Every structure is written in C-alpha cells, then in structure tokens.
Amino acid sequence: MPGSSTVNFDFEEHRLDNGLRVIIQPDHSAPLVAVHVMYHVGSKNERKGRTGFAHLFEHLLFQGSEHVPREGHFKYIQDAGGTLNGTTWFDRTNYFETLPANELELGLWLESDRMGFFKPGITQEKLDNQRDVVKNERLQSYENRPYGLAFETVLRHAYDEGHPYRHPTIGYMEDIDAASLEDVHEFFDLNYGPNNATLVIVGDVEPESALEKVEHWFGEIPSRPTPARPIVPSPLGRGERREVISDKVQVPRVYLMYHSPSYNDPEFEVADTLTYLLADGNSSRLRQALVYEQQIAAEVSAFTWPTESVGMCFAIATARPGVEVQRLEDEMRRVLRTVCEAGVSEEELDGAQNRARRGLVQQLAGFGDRSDAFAHAAVLRGQPSYVNESFSAYGAVDRGAIETVARDVLSDDRLTALHVVPEEVGGS
Amino acid sequence: MTVDRSQRPAPGDPRPLRLPTFxxxxxxxxxxxxxxxxxxxxxxxxxxxxxxxxxxxxxxxxxxxxxxxxxxxxxxxxxxxxxxxxxxxxxxxxxxxxxxxxxxxxxxxxxxxxxxxxxxxxxxxxxxxxxxxxxxxxxxxxxxxxxxxxxxxPATVADHALxxxxxxxxxxxxxxxxxxxxxxxxxxxxxxxxxxxxxxxxxxxxxxxxxxxxxxxxxxxxxxxAAWTGGGDRAAPPEAPAPKGGEVVLIDRPGSPQAEVRVATVGVPYGTPDHHAIVVANAILGGLFNSRINMNLREDKGWTYGARTSFGFRRGPGPFVARTAVETGVTADAFGEILKEIETMRTELVSSEELDLAQHALTLSLPLQFEGAAQITAKVARQRINDLPSDYWEVYRDRIEAVTPDEIREVCRRYLAPERLTLLTVTDADAVGKGLERFGALDVRSAT
Structure with a gap:
C-alpha cells in the first residue's frame, strides 16, 4: 500500500585521531564503491574582494599534488573505470569518485594526497589556467544563459552588504581575477585540515578493512586549528525587497524568494514538502492555477535550498507571451496566500509527501548520491543518521505543520522578488 | 612510519561484472x-x-x-x-x-x-x-x-541550426x-x-x-x-543524406559574451562494422575529460569550461559533433585547434598510453553504467530502440579491447575528412574578428 516503503542503511561512524570523521556504509548490491570527502568550507567563508575563491580553489585541487601529477585525478579515475567530480556550495566543498570496488584504495590515495600534500603541487601557471577556465564557466553557465544572472541578483537584494550568503558561489569576474597564490596557500591552511572534513565510503566494502585503509592513508595527516565559523546574521526583519533586471529573453520570469527554515531546522522537511505541494506535479497549487486554469505561465517551479545557516525557499514562474510580469507575480502571490489562509487538503498533502519520499529514494539509490547525502547530513547537521530519519520525517509532516510553516515563511516581509524582463530592442 | 605515496595503490582482485538478468x-x-x-x-x-x-x-x-x-x-x-x-x-x-x-x-x-x-x-x-x-x-x-x-x-540555437x-x-x-x-x-x-x-x-x-x-x-x-491490442511495425532506418561540408556558418547574436562552437558531420549508424573502433577513437579525441580536445582547449589554453566530441549512434547515421563554448575573441583559434586535433587523429597513430586509458575507461566503467534500476532500464530501451544485438553488452569489453591504433586512424580518415566538416558558431559577429574566413566562405545569418 502507498506509504509502506521505507529505507534504512546500516552505517558506521568513526573519528581518526587527527579529527577526520569517517562514515562507512556497506552495500553489496553492486561491485562499486563511492568515496566522498566534504570540507566544511564554501563560498560563505570567502572574504570581501575574493568572491568565487572557494570554487576556484576546488578547481585547483584537480591540478595535482605532491605525488599526483597534473590532471592525475581525472586520468587515474577514468583509467580505473570510475567517475569523479567536485562541487562548491555556500557551506561546503566536496570531492568524490565512484569506482569499481577493488579500487577503493585508489580513491583514498588521491583524496589523502589532496588533503595532506596539496601545496607542493600548486603553481602560478596552474592558478592562471584554472582562473581562465572558471571565468569561461561563469560566461557559459551564467552570463550567456537565459535568466543566468537571476539567482545572484536575488541574493544581492535578499542579504545586507557583508552577509556571507550575499554573493554567488561562482563569484564575480573582478574577484576571480584578483585571486593570488598567497590566497591559495592561506585558504588551504585554514580550511583543508582533516578535522574540517568528513570522509564517506558507500559500497561493496567490508567496514573493518575499509577503516584500516582509511587509517593508513589519512592517519598521518596532522590536524590544524579549527577554523572559525562565519557569523551569519539573521536576514529577517528587513521587509520586502524588489528588483528588475533585463536579459536577452523573450518572456519575463518572476523569482520569489522567501527566507525559510535552514537544512538544520526541525521544520526543514515541512518547508520542503510545502514546495512539492506548490509546484511539483501538474495538480500542484501553482501549476494548476497558472498553467492549467489561467494559462499565464509556461513553467513553474518551487524548491528549498538545503543551506546550513539560513534557509531559502523559491517559487519561480515563466510568463507566457503577452502576459504582463506584474500580473504573473500577483497571481503567484494570490495562490500562496490561499494556502496560508485556507490551508491544504489531506489528499494534496499525502501526494506531496509521496512525491517527496519518491524523490528521496531516487536520490539515495546510487552509491555516489547516497554518499553525498551522508556527507551533507554529517557536515551540515552533525547527524549522519538523518539520511535514514529523513524518510520518516517527511512522512510525519501533517496539515497543521504545513499550514503553520506556510504562514510563517510565505509572508511579505521575508520576500525578495525579482523580475527578469526582455531587453528593450533598439533600432528597428 | 611514513606511508609510501609514490605509486598508485594496486587494485584488489577484480569483482565479476554482473549484468542484470531479465x-x-x-x-x-x-x-x-x-x-x-x-x-x-x-x-x-x-x-x-x-x-x-x-x-x-x-x-x-x-x-x-x-x-x-x-x-x-x-x-x-x-x-x-x-x-x-x-x-x-x-x-x-x-x-x-x-x-x-x-x-x-x-x-x-x-x-x-x-x-x-x-x-x-x-x-x-x-x-x-x-x-x-x-x-x-x-x-x-x-x-x-x-x-x-x-x-x-545560444547552445540550443547552435544545435538546431547544426x-x-x-x-x-x-x-x-x-x-x-x-x-x-x-x-x-x-x-x-x-x-x-x-x-x-x-x-x-x-x-x-x-x-x-x-x-x-x-x-x-x-x-x-x-x-x-493483456488486452492492449493494435500497435505498429518498425520503419526502415533513415538513409544517409548526400555528403556535404565546407560550410562556415556564423549566427550573429549581438552582445553574446561567448561563442558556441560546433564542428560536425554526418556520422554512422549503430550497426556499422567499425562501431567499436569509432567509440574508442571518439574517447581519445573528445569523449573523455582527458581527451585531446579538452586537454588542449581547457587545460592548456584555458579558453573554455570544457570541450567534447560525440558520435550520435542511431539506427540511421546520427551526427558527429565537436562542441565547446569559448571566449568570443578566440573563436577562430578554437576552430583551428579542433580541426588540428581531428587532422592529427587522421594522420598519426594514437599512443599506447592513450589507447589503454580509453579502453579501460570504456570497459571498466560497465558496473557503473549498470548501477541502478533507472540506468538498467535505459540501457535495455536503448538496445531495443537501436536494434542492437542481444549480446551487445556481453561482447562489448572484448570488442573494445581488440581495437588497434591502425583501426582508429582508419575510422578517423574515413569519417572525419576535412572536406566533410561543417563549422558553425553562434556569437557576436562584430566581436568575433576576421579570422573565420580562413576556413571557407563565411555564411553570416541573424539569430532571429
């Protein structure tokens, strides 16, 4: 019957003497292993004038270290039949690979060289090259994409000057230009110690022997002074913020961002379920009203960002041709107000929960994604068991909780509204 | 005791590949x-x-x-x-x-x-x-x-025009x-x-x-x-169009801060006898992160976030495409480097190191390609859609490992001849400079 499925992954948690947190979750259903290292540092740790640095730094960690040649990470992992990547986010930076299970030690060797022996491998030439790559990434993924600058514009208005969440992870061009080799060394020393990291292993391994291997490769890396966590002021109480930008697009898009419960907050799952109820599936509130009934929106989405310090909940709609942007915003806000004032039905809540749980299972199915979920739960919540508990937490959301969170979160004084509108075409 | 980190750790015993059984x-x-x-x-x-x-x-x-x-x-x-x-x-x-x-x-x-x-x-x-x-x-x-x-x-504009x-x-x-x-x-x-x-x-x-x-x-x-009656027969696969090439198309998109760049030709169907040689050749040219084109344009020149090639295998001859997005000022240089890399594949033999890397990346990744339920059903669907033989995955590893440097050069000569290649870019025509004419007569169009 619906709602009876559940997940529970048996895992072990250890801490090496140098402070490295280690999580091992054996799963013998495929001959693979995921190795995932998450550092508790992200774009919110960047100082003024160095936006984008955490991400540029992530690129440099693929450029080799004392015992690993340039491009060695890619070469060794692909040669072993694995995949790899790294990502940077407001609160954390992660490096991960999924390998055939007999190559666990290859992953541990590469990740431990990165963590313990990075500095001898870095040069000005590598920094300059990756600076160019990252600037092209900014051009390709943001500046030359329709609506590509919307999120960074929302952040700039949602937070005060100096707030750690005010700038985008990719950073601004002039700051990417300003990064120096000295910055690189300093950032590494401050943030990349084993005691600021979590290593997750998911897959076809025996925990005891895997832990021995982890101790072998990581045990000798010395711990460092614990970095100070950035102070993240509450963004509440600033009142509604608004902005309009133009872009090379043909139809306007409305972004509504509400300050919401963070990933650490007991009400995170409630807010997240609310976004499923609002815009996931054709019967969801916003899609039903704007796409089916009024036919004023071409696309609608809603989601929360699982950020550590303060949360963000987005509702986004793209206008159909000829629809005035303010009317689209007004209608979105009318739908949100109806949820706050008239509440939700048991049936739509059930559906939202079932979709959220299906999404969760889909996200936990692969070893790589599951290692990512464990790392987030451990680093941002200090609670790796949240991976198992989240399933029932989403199941336990009730109408009262949804309605309370909706009234709290979807209030005008938490809102930053952005309109992206077509550029005025000059000339003809 | 210090750990010896000078060598990549040796792999443990390989686990058998278990393809799903249906x-x-x-x-x-x-x-x-x-x-x-x-x-x-x-x-x-x-x-x-x-x-x-x-x-x-x-x-x-x-x-x-x-x-x-x-x-x-x-x-x-x-x-x-x-x-x-x-x-x-x-x-x-x-x-x-x-x-x-x-x-x-x-x-x-x-x-x-x-x-x-x-x-x-x-x-x-x-x-x-x-x-x-x-x-x-x-x-x-x-x-x-x-x-x-x-x-x-701009990326979609480029792909559709191409x-x-x-x-x-x-x-x-x-x-x-x-x-x-x-x-x-x-x-x-x-x-x-x-x-x-x-x-x-x-x-x-x-x-x-x-x-x-x-x-x-x-x-x-x-x-x-059980009672879902009706249905339809399979159509014959489409034929290859008449060969063409030599076009240099510039789609003008004023104000673009980057250039979407494509070098392409009509490729081959899935069923072609040299299928596996093409797969390996593509991995070396532009299929892997460590491929020649990505190493050149990204890791050496720093012109792009990434550059890739692919052969679109279908029942009929899908396209071969090299794709990247570069700073507008180096558009002509990027075309030059892509063409140079293609030409080198046609004239010189690949090194055994490159061949090993490509073969390992393609074959040792099979467990990863069959990891989850959604990947497994997608693989079986693709097999059906493209009329692949039922033992396609069983023999894949042996076929890929049997590919030689000569075969790689041969397929590149056969399918990637310069006169068959079409060049296309979407960018700001005023910012792109004069360099594109050296590849042929420039056909400038408006993005709208």
Missing part, C-alpha cells in the same frame, strides 16, 4: 515484457518503448509524435486532465512520455508500494487517452512557447518536438489518429526493473495490458 515474456496482444528484480532499494523503474516515433509522422507535421506523447496524461476515459494529474501526484510517481526518431518511450519511476496503481495509471494513458480539444490546444501552445524560449539559449545544416529536411534535420512552422498545422484529429494507428501491444516492449519479484511484476502487467 525474465522475458510475451503477452497475447504482442507486448514483450522484460523483468529484472533488484531489491536493495524500494523503487521501480519502468520503460515502455513503442513504434510511435517521429519517422511515422508526415514531415509537414513534425512534432505530431511528440505532441501525442505529451497528451497521453491529459485525459483518459471519463477522467479529465486535472483528475489524471491528481491521480499521478497522489501516487508520487513520475511519468514522462517523449518521442524519439523511431520510437516513443514512456518512463515511470515510483516506490514499489504503488506498483499496481502505477501500472493501472500507465494502462489508462496508453489505451484510453481522450485528447480533449481544450487540453490539446493548451499543450500545443505550450510547445510553441517552448520553441520561442529555446531561441534565447542539424538543419547537416540533414536539411530529412528526419534528423528538425527537432523531434516540431518547429514554429509544423506545430500550428497539427490538429487534435491528427493526434487521435496517430494514437489509434501507432499505439498498441504489437511491436512494443515493456522493461521493468526494481523491488518486486518477477511473478508479481508479471501478474500485474498481464492483468492490465
């Missing part, structure tokens, strides 16, 4: 069913492949197959679109139907606790869609909006989902007729993988779909 069945209506049981996660992935793709529509109505697929959930029997949406959303299942060139694929993903109802939903959509006129108009208009919005994205350049009016030359010209002439009656003539058990394949035993899967499928 139980096959054929229902009375002709529907073939492939079932694989996987219990580690309470999920089910399902894909239904039907002979209802774009090759079965009139070229003047390009997009009919896709519109039909998109309309399946917009009303069935006496349920209207909203009632269908509520049903699906209550199950928490995902449902995606989209047309390919030859076939249409319906993909569902759901938790195993809703298996029976998910199958019931699927059955309603494929056997009794009602295509209400108002919903037809809404979905058609949504597609027209989508076409307009795609013009905002296939038109290579294939013209032929099947592979236009987006499957239709164009501004073809979508408005499609009617509700066309959709209903397309469904009647193409949808049915005959010629269809249902692939299910996930957390339910084979008997339960089979009984559920049999219970719902």
């Amino acid at each position: 139980a096959s069945a054929k229902l009375g209506c002709g529907l073939e069913v492939e079932i694989a049981h996987r219990e580690s996660i309470p999920e089910v992935s399902l894909r239904l492949v039907l002979e209802a793709g774009a090759c079965h529509e009139s070229p003047a109505k390009r997009g009919l197959a896709e519109l039909t697929a998109r309309l399946l959930t917009e009303g069935t029997g006496d349920r209207d679109a909203l009632s269908m949406a509520r049903w699906l959303d209550r199950l928490g299942a995902s449902y995606d139907a989209s047309a390919g060139y030859g076939t249409c694929t319906i993909s569902m993903h759901f938790l195993s606790d809703v298996l029976e109802e998910a199958l019931e939903f699927l059955t309603a959509t494929i056997s009794h869609p009602s295509f209400p006129e108002a919903d037809f108009v809404r979905i058609r208009d949504e597609r027209l909006d989508e076409i307009e919005r795609q013009r905002d994205d 296939i038109a350049e290579l294939y013209g009016e032929a099947l592979y030359g236009r987006p499957i989902a239709g164009t501004r010209e073809t979508i408005p002439v499609i009617t509700r009656a066309d959709v209903a007729e397309f469904h009647t003539s193409r949808y049915g058990g005959a010629g269809a394949l249902l692939i299910v993988c996930g957390d339910a035993d084979e008997a339960r899967f089979h009984d559920t499928v049999e219970g719902h779909l």
Whole structure:
C-alpha cells in the first residue's frame, strides 16, 4: 500500500585521531564503491574582494599534488573505470569518485594526497589556467544563459552588504581575477585540515578493512586549528525587497524568494514538502492555477535550498507571451496566500509527501548520491543518521505543520522578488 | 612510519561484472515484457518503448509524435486532465512520455508500494487517452512557447541550426518536438489518429526493473495490458543524406559574451562494422575529460569550461559533433585547434598510453553504467530502440579491447575528412574578428 516503503542503511561512524570523521556504509548490491570527502568550507567563508575563491580553489585541487601529477585525478579515475567530480556550495566543498570496488584504495590515495600534500603541487601557471577556465564557466553557465544572472541578483537584494550568503558561489569576474597564490596557500591552511572534513565510503566494502585503509592513508595527516565559523546574521526583519533586471529573453520570469527554515531546522522537511505541494506535479497549487486554469505561465517551479545557516525557499514562474510580469507575480502571490489562509487538503498533502519520499529514494539509490547525502547530513547537521530519519520525517509532516510553516515563511516581509524582463530592442 | 605515496595503490582482485538478468515474456496482444528484480532499494523503474516515433509522422507535421506523447496524461476515459494529474501526484510517481526518431518511450519511476496503481495509471494513458480539444490546444501552445524560449539559449540555437545544416529536411534535420512552422498545422484529429494507428501491444516492449519479484511484476502487467491490442511495425532506418561540408556558418547574436562552437558531420549508424573502433577513437579525441580536445582547449589554453566530441549512434547515421563554448575573441583559434586535433587523429597513430586509458575507461566503467534500476532500464530501451544485438553488452569489453591504433586512424580518415566538416558558431559577429574566413566562405545569418 502507498506509504509502506521505507529505507534504512546500516552505517558506521568513526573519528581518526587527527579529527577526520569517517562514515562507512556497506552495500553489496553492486561491485562499486563511492568515496566522498566534504570540507566544511564554501563560498560563505570567502572574504570581501575574493568572491568565487572557494570554487576556484576546488578547481585547483584537480591540478595535482605532491605525488599526483597534473590532471592525475581525472586520468587515474577514468583509467580505473570510475567517475569523479567536485562541487562548491555556500557551506561546503566536496570531492568524490565512484569506482569499481577493488579500487577503493585508489580513491583514498588521491583524496589523502589532496588533503595532506596539496601545496607542493600548486603553481602560478596552474592558478592562471584554472582562473581562465572558471571565468569561461561563469560566461557559459551564467552570463550567456537565459535568466543566468537571476539567482545572484536575488541574493544581492535578499542579504545586507557583508552577509556571507550575499554573493554567488561562482563569484564575480573582478574577484576571480584578483585571486593570488598567497590566497591559495592561506585558504588551504585554514580550511583543508582533516578535522574540517568528513570522509564517506558507500559500497561493496567490508567496514573493518575499509577503516584500516582509511587509517593508513589519512592517519598521518596532522590536524590544524579549527577554523572559525562565519557569523551569519539573521536576514529577517528587513521587509520586502524588489528588483528588475533585463536579459536577452523573450518572456519575463518572476523569482520569489522567501527566507525559510535552514537544512538544520526541525521544520526543514515541512518547508520542503510545502514546495512539492506548490509546484511539483501538474495538480500542484501553482501549476494548476497558472498553467492549467489561467494559462499565464509556461513553467513553474518551487524548491528549498538545503543551506546550513539560513534557509531559502523559491517559487519561480515563466510568463507566457503577452502576459504582463506584474500580473504573473500577483497571481503567484494570490495562490500562496490561499494556502496560508485556507490551508491544504489531506489528499494534496499525502501526494506531496509521496512525491517527496519518491524523490528521496531516487536520490539515495546510487552509491555516489547516497554518499553525498551522508556527507551533507554529517557536515551540515552533525547527524549522519538523518539520511535514514529523513524518510520518516517527511512522512510525519501533517496539515497543521504545513499550514503553520506556510504562514510563517510565505509572508511579505521575508520576500525578495525579482523580475527578469526582455531587453528593450533598439533600432528597428 | 611514513606511508609510501609514490605509486598508485594496486587494485584488489577484480569483482565479476554482473549484468542484470531479465525474465522475458510475451503477452497475447504482442507486448514483450522484460523483468529484472533488484531489491536493495524500494523503487521501480519502468520503460515502455513503442513504434510511435517521429519517422511515422508526415514531415509537414513534425512534432505530431511528440505532441501525442505529451497528451497521453491529459485525459483518459471519463477522467479529465486535472483528475489524471491528481491521480499521478497522489501516487508520487513520475511519468514522462517523449518521442524519439523511431520510437516513443514512456518512463515511470515510483516506490514499489504503488506498483499496481502505477501500472493501472500507465494502462489508462496508453489505451484510453481522450485528447480533449481544450487540453490539446493548451499543450500545443505550450510547445510553441517552448520553441520561442529555446531561441534565447545560444547552445540550443547552435544545435538546431547544426542539424538543419547537416540533414536539411530529412528526419534528423528538425527537432523531434516540431518547429514554429509544423506545430500550428497539427490538429487534435491528427493526434487521435496517430494514437489509434501507432499505439498498441504489437511491436512494443515493456522493461521493468526494481523491488518486486518477477511473478508479481508479471501478474500485474498481464492483468492490465493483456488486452492492449493494435500497435505498429518498425520503419526502415533513415538513409544517409548526400555528403556535404565546407560550410562556415556564423549566427550573429549581438552582445553574446561567448561563442558556441560546433564542428560536425554526418556520422554512422549503430550497426556499422567499425562501431567499436569509432567509440574508442571518439574517447581519445573528445569523449573523455582527458581527451585531446579538452586537454588542449581547457587545460592548456584555458579558453573554455570544457570541450567534447560525440558520435550520435542511431539506427540511421546520427551526427558527429565537436562542441565547446569559448571566449568570443578566440573563436577562430578554437576552430583551428579542433580541426588540428581531428587532422592529427587522421594522420598519426594514437599512443599506447592513450589507447589503454580509453579502453579501460570504456570497459571498466560497465558496473557503473549498470548501477541502478533507472540506468538498467535505459540501457535495455536503448538496445531495443537501436536494434542492437542481444549480446551487445556481453561482447562489448572484448570488442573494445581488440581495437588497434591502425583501426582508429582508419575510422578517423574515413569519417572525419576535412572536406566533410561543417563549422558553425553562434556569437557576436562584430566581436568575433576576421579570422573565420580562413576556413571557407563565411555564411553570416541573424539569430532571429
């Protein structure tokens, strides 16, 4: 019957003497292993004038270290039949690979060289090259994409000057230009110690022997002074913020961002379920009203960002041709107000929960994604068991909780509204 | 004691590759069913492949197959679109139907606790869609909006212009989902007729993988779909268009801060005898991160976030495309480097180190490619869509490992001759500079 499925992954948690947190979750259903290292540092740790640095730094960690040649990470992992990547986010930076299970030690060797022996491998030439790559990434993924600058514009208005969440992870061009080799060394020393990291292993391994291997490769890396966590002021109480930008697009898009419960907050799952109820599936509130009934929106989405310090909940709609942007915003806000004032039905809540749980299972199915979920739960919540508990937490959301969170979160004084509108075409 | 870090640690004993095993069945209506049981996660992935793709529509109505697929959930029997949406959303299942060139694929993903109802939903959509006129108009208009919005994205503009350049009016030359010209002439009656003539058990394949035993899967499928009659035959694969090349197309998009860059030609079908040599050649040229083109343009020059090549294997000859996005000022240089790398593949033998890397990356990654239920059903669907032999994956490793440097040079000579290559870029014509003329007569067009 619906709602009876559940997940529970048996895992072990250890801490090496140098402070490295280690999580091992054996799963013998495929001959693979995921190795995932998450550092508790992200774009919110960047100082003024160095936006984008955490991400540029992530690129440099693929450029080799004392015992690993340039491009060695890619070469060794692909040669072993694995995949790899790294990502940077407001609160954390992660490096991960999924390998055939007999190559666990290859992953541990590469990740431990990165963590313990990075500095001898870095040069000005590598920094300059990756600076160019990252600037092209900014051009390709943001500046030359329709609506590509919307999120960074929302952040700039949602937070005060100096707030750690005010700038985008990719950073601004002039700051990417300003990064120096000295910055690189300093950032590494401050943030990349084993005691600021979590290593997750998911897959076809025996925990005891895997832990021995982890101790072998990581045990000798010395711990460092614990970095100070950035102070993240509450963004509440600033009142509604608004902005309009133009872009090379043909139809306007409305972004509504509400300050919401963070990933650490007991009400995170409630807010997240609310976004499923609002815009996931054709019967969801916003899609039903704007796409089916009024036919004023071409696309609608809603989601929360699982950020550590303060949360963000987005509702986004793209206008159909000829629809005035303010009317689209007004209608979105009318739908949100109806949820706050008239509440939700048991049936739509059930559906939202079932979709959220299906999404969760889909996200936990692969070893790589599951290692990512464990790392987030451990680093941002200090609670790796949240991976198992989240399933029932989403199941336990009730109408009262949804309605309370909706009234709290979807209030005008938490809102930053952005309109992206077509550029005025000059000339003809 | 210090750890010796000077060498890559030796791998442990390799674990055997376990390809999923499927139980096959054929229902009375002709529907073939492939079932694989996987219990580690309470999920089910399902894909239904039907002979209802774009090759079965009139070229003047390009997009009919896709519109039909998109309309399946917009009303069935006496349920209207909203009632269908509520049903699906209550199950928490995902449902995606989209047309390919030859076939249409319906993909569902759901938790195993809703298996029976998910199958019931699927059955309603494929056997009794009602295509209400108002919903037809809404979905058609949504597609027209989508076409307009795609013009905002320079990468999509480049890809659409490129296939038109290579294939013209032929099947592979236009987006499957239709164009501004073809979508408005499609009617509700066309959709209903397309469904009647193409949808049915005959010629269809249902692939299910996930957390339910084979008997339960089979009984559920049999219970719902045994009477799903009708269906359609497979069409012949499209022929290769007349060879062309030498075009240099610049699509002007004023104010673009980057250039989308494509170098392309008509490639080969899946069934070509030198298939595996092409796969390895592509990995070395531009398929892997450590490929020649990416190492050159990204890691050496720093001109781009990434550069890749691909051979689009299909039943007919899909395109070979090298693609990247670079700073506008180096557009001509980027074309020059891509052409140089292609030429080197045609004149020199690849090194044994590069060959080893490519072969290992392609074969040792097989367990990863078959990791989850959704990947497994996608692989089986692709095998069906492209008429791959049933032992394609069993022999894949041996075939890839047998490829030699001579064979790689030979396929590059055969398929990537410079006179066959089309060059295309989408960028700001004023900022791109003069350098493009050296590749041939420049054909400048407006992005709108």
